[in-house]
Amino acid sequence: MQHRYQIIQADWTITVNSDFEVLRDFAVVLEDNRIQTLIANDEIAELDCYQSAEIVRLPGCALMPGMVNSHTHAPMSLFRGMADDLPLMQWLTEHIWPAEARWVDPSFIADGFRLAAAEMIRSGTTCLSDMFYFPDEAARCAQEIGMRSVIGLIVLDFPSAWAKDADEYLHKALAVHDEIRELSLVSSAFAPHAPYTVSDQPLRQIAMYSSELDVPVHMHVHETAHEVAEAQQKTGQRPLQRLDQLDLLNPNLIAVHMTELDEFEIERIAEAGVNVAHCPESNLKLGSGICPVADLLEQGVNICLGTDGAASNNDLDLLGEMRTAALLAKGSSGNASACDARQAIEMATINGARALGMADRIGSIEVGKHADLIALDLNSLNTQPLYDPVAQVAYAASSRQVSHVWIDGVAQLKDFEFCRLDSAEIIAKAAAWAQKIKS
Numbered sequence: 084m085q086h087r088y089q090i091i092q093a094d095w096t097i098t099v100n101s102d103f104e105v106l107r108d109f110a111v112v113l114e115d116n117r118i119q120t121l122i123a124n125d126e127i128a129e130l131d132c133y134q135s136a137e138i139v140r141l142p143g144c145a146l147m148p149g150m151v152n153s154h155t156h157a158p159m160s161l162f163r164g165m166a167d168d169l170p171l172m173q174w175l176t177e178h179i180w181p182a183e184a185r186w187v188d189p190s191f192i193a194d195g196f197r198l199a200a201a202e203m204i205r206s207g208t209t210c211l212s213d214m215f216y217f218p219d220e221a222a223r224c225a226q227e228i229g230m231r232s233v234i235g236l237i238v239l240d241f242p243s244a245w246a247k248d249a250d251e252y253l254h255k256a257l258a259v260h261d262e263i264r265e266l267s268l269v270s271s272a273f274a275p276h277a278p279y280t281v282s283d284q285p286l287r288q289i290a291m292y293s294s295e296l297d298v299p300v301h302m303h304v305h306e307t308a309h310e311v312a313e314a315q316q317k318t319g320q321r322p323l324q325r326l327d328q329l330d331l332l333n334p335n336l337i338a339v340h341m342t343e344l345d346e347f348e349i350e351r352i353a354e355a356g357v358n359v360a361h362c363p364e365s366n367l368k369l370g371s372g373i374c375p376v377a378d379l380l381e382q383g384v385n386i387c388l389g390t391d392g393a394a395s396n397n398d399l400d401l402l403g404e405m406r407t408a409a410l411l412a413k414g415s416s417g418n419a420s421a422c423d424a425r426q427a428i429e430m431a432t433i434n435g436a437r438a439l440g441m442a443d444r445i446g447s448i449e450v451g452k453h454a455d456l457i458a459l460d461l462n463s464l465n466t467q468p469l470y471d472p473v474a475q476v477a478y479a480a481s482s483r484q485v486s487h488v489w490i491d492g493v494a495q496l497k498d499f500e501f502c503r504l505d506s507a508e509i510i511a512k513a514a515a516w517a518q519k520i521k522s
């Protein structure tokens with residue numbers, strides 16, 4: 084079989100390997116969908132084994148691993164800007180849940196997922212972890228687009244267009260898990276919505292299936308002080324205590340938000356290896372609270388980043404999220420060294436891969452990994468002069484500077500233009516949905 088080689092030559096390669104090496108004037112050589120080697124530019128010129136390779140020269144650019152959006156509700160992009168300036172429970176119960184009941188069907192999923200995936204690719208995200216209804220449809224869209232995705236298999240106690248009760252959600256979850264396991268870019272995670280919407284019995288089953296199948300569990304946990312206080316009032320327990328008893332606190336759990344944590348809980352989740360998906364902009368916008376990132380980092384907890392859905396953010400720009408996360412950690416802890424530029428970039432890349440059980444495949448630029456890569460063009464006013472590309476990426480660059488994106492070795496964005504997606508068509512479909520929903 085003929086192998087296809089691509090050589091990407093950027094001025095800086097931010098590897099995000101365990102030593103966080105930043106390479107100057109290196110070429111990253113792709114063989115089909117994988118990273119074959121990293122080699123100095125002046126050495127590659129002398130090799131003739133890559134004569135047939137496609138060469139992409141990126142002067143003034145930084146190449147880095149594609150970002151991993153560890154928590155989103157991709158199809159909810161179609162609800163962007165529909166209900167704003169409200170606290171979580173009012174936003175959910177009076178606006179989002181009724182709109183979902185009225186509008187969500189497979190065509191909504193297809194158009195919403197495409198809109199979200201296009202926005203993410205355009206802003207440098209190459210892998211998303213989703214939670215929404217009709218996960219079978221989302222998986223199909225992800226594979227068709229070429230977007231690496233971990234599709235959440237939603238479980239709730241209450242009915243929706245997707246299932247009528249927890250048993251049916253679980254039954255369908257297992258069926259979708261089986262149906263999509265052979266897809267190359269898509270895998271699945273159990274996605275019980277939250278402790279307050281899923282009862283003990285389905286959670287016990289999820290804990291069992293997750294451990295048997297080694298599949299992540301993706302769940303909103305301790306999103307607000309209200310959630311924790313209400314659970315204490317009803318059950319006498321904090322939700323995390325309950326999840327611990329249900330055997331859910333382990334390295335398969337991606338606990339989303341975690342704004343309300345006491346000292347004991349931080350120690351417990353560190354000891355149990357629980358991953359935290361931090362969504363600072365959604366937490367700020369809904370007035371939900373602030374995840375204690377500095378304390379979690381100190382305890383060695385794996386923190387990854389998510390945008391949450393576009394209805395509560397209101398964008399899916401992980402580069403912006405990275406900066407908000409770093410600034411918020413510093414501001415809320417009173418420590419300017421908390422969440423430094425490297426840690427912020429790790430949270431947006433390798434930590435997300437680790438949380439999703441994919442750190443052996445993506446999240447850094449290392450030989451043998453899948454080629455999920457992005458380039459940022461730093462030849463802009465806001466990123467000059469350039470002392471340190473890491474600082475520019477974390478604190479100064481805009482997602483509009485993402486010039487190239489590859490997912491699994493396939494170019495998705497080249498010179499700021501989509502290679503496979505038709506943005507005009509995606510925007511027209513989103514506008515048509517807004518017309519329908521408004522009327």
Ligand SMILES: [Zn+2]
Pocket residue numbers: 154155156303339391392
């Ligand atoms: Zn969410």
